[in-house]
Amino acid sequence: FFSRLMADSGQPAPPPGPVSLDRDLFRQTKTYLGVRVPTKECGSVVKVLGRNKLQGKGKLRPVLEDPEDSARRIVLLDVAVQENLPETVAQLIKERGLEVVEHKVELGYEQMTADEVLRQVIPAGIPVPSSFEQVGHIAHLNLKAAHEPYKFVIGQVLLDKIPSLRTVVNKLGTIETEFREFNMELLAGVDDFVTEVRQHGCIFRFDYSKVYWNSRLQTEHIRLASLFNPQDAVYDVMAGIGPFVIPAAQRGVRVVKGNDLNPNAYKAMQENVVLNKVHLDTFNMDGREFITHVIQTYMNPQSEAFVGASGPGKDGEDSPTTHHFTMNLPALAITFLDAFAQLDELPHIQKPVIHVYCFSKSADPAKESVQQVEAVIGRPLPADCLIGSHDVRNVAPGKEMMCVSFRYPPPAPSAAAAPDEQLSKRQKLSE
Ligand SMILES: C[S@@+](CC[C@H](N)C(=O)[O-])C[C@H]1O[C@@H](n2cnc3c(N)ncnc32)[C@H](O)[C@@H]1O
Known part of the structure; x- marks a missing residue:
């Protein structure tokens, strides 16, 4: 079924050359x-x-x-x-x-499934790729080195056999990019990476080669969005193209703000706001700057744009507002928690609830992910501040993606002491 470079006798075999697809050879x-x-x-x-x-x-x-x-x-x-x-x-x-x-x-080829064709093309001993991620009209494969000579055939067969596909790509390398978009190569079909997916009643349109998107997070996106109440405020520090903020706004959360440093993600988020007819503000800042901006502008009662308790509810009482931060950049988000240290100097500002994502390779990822948070904020998370540590998904053998939700804790008593009090303690020590 395929042509390869032949090894010279006595020489080590060179890597197999690319394999081409001849559909006629499947007739039988x-x-x-x-x-x-x-x-x-x-x-x-x-x-x-x-x-x-x-x-x-x-x-x-x-x-x-x-x-x-x-x-x-x-x-x-x-x-x-x-x-x-x-x-x-x-x-x-x-x-x-x-x-x-x-x-x-x-x-012939027409009667065969993709798996049947590939089992004939790929030699025994090399596994036939069994799964891929479909993002709109794009199939995204993560092929192994052994598939290299067969990759274009694999792409073409999938394109032939799955009518909803127009493009097949393969993930290139494992190097993490700053904006978490994939380096990819086109295996088959058209090089059109602008696609559309639907998730929980929302539409997302984006260029898959320029922004981050992972369909496997759809359960997590809605899990978090459903934790927010209409009177709350939600600030997504690493919002991507909006899979947390757009459902939150659609579910009626009154104040929603999404930020992403990637200009392409920011632009796509703006387009998706219009596409979904929701109201939310978008920002294109570094995550730390955004956290400071939110604290100073929307959480500070002395600011004109302060988001306070919402108007009287059914019972005539004001509904208290919880300020939520979401931070889904699992490899790094925890390091951004240092930007909340300024809250220690601002005791008049209500402490926010933070939902931060991380990876854990521990045998007890729930406990270890909380320890990762505690290490950066420099204090233990008291039981009344820890809301939960949620196992989002298994990303690789022995590696979990976790979401730790917690209310930012007040400073430990010694650090919380008023400056005068601290001074008098130091004086006493030197006496
Ligand atoms: C893993 S993606 C998550 C996107 C989105 N929240 C989701 O769930 O699909 C992480 C996002 O963080 C953004 N990012 C990376 N560094 C950042 C930074 N310093 N400040 C803000 N956003 C950043 C990337 O551009 C990317 O969109």
């Missing part, structure tokens, strides 16, 4: 065992046999026209059934007086 004639059934009885015979006793997995249909008799059909039997005819099938054949026949079927 196969002989199946079937039963000849009068057309009128076909439905009932198929029902009695049941799907698992019929041939016709993949794209081959189990009931075919009989070339010798237009009033009959050939019902193909599964290969396993052919080899060991079960009692029920033998009885059915006898009771109905059905004729058992050998039937030749012309098969």
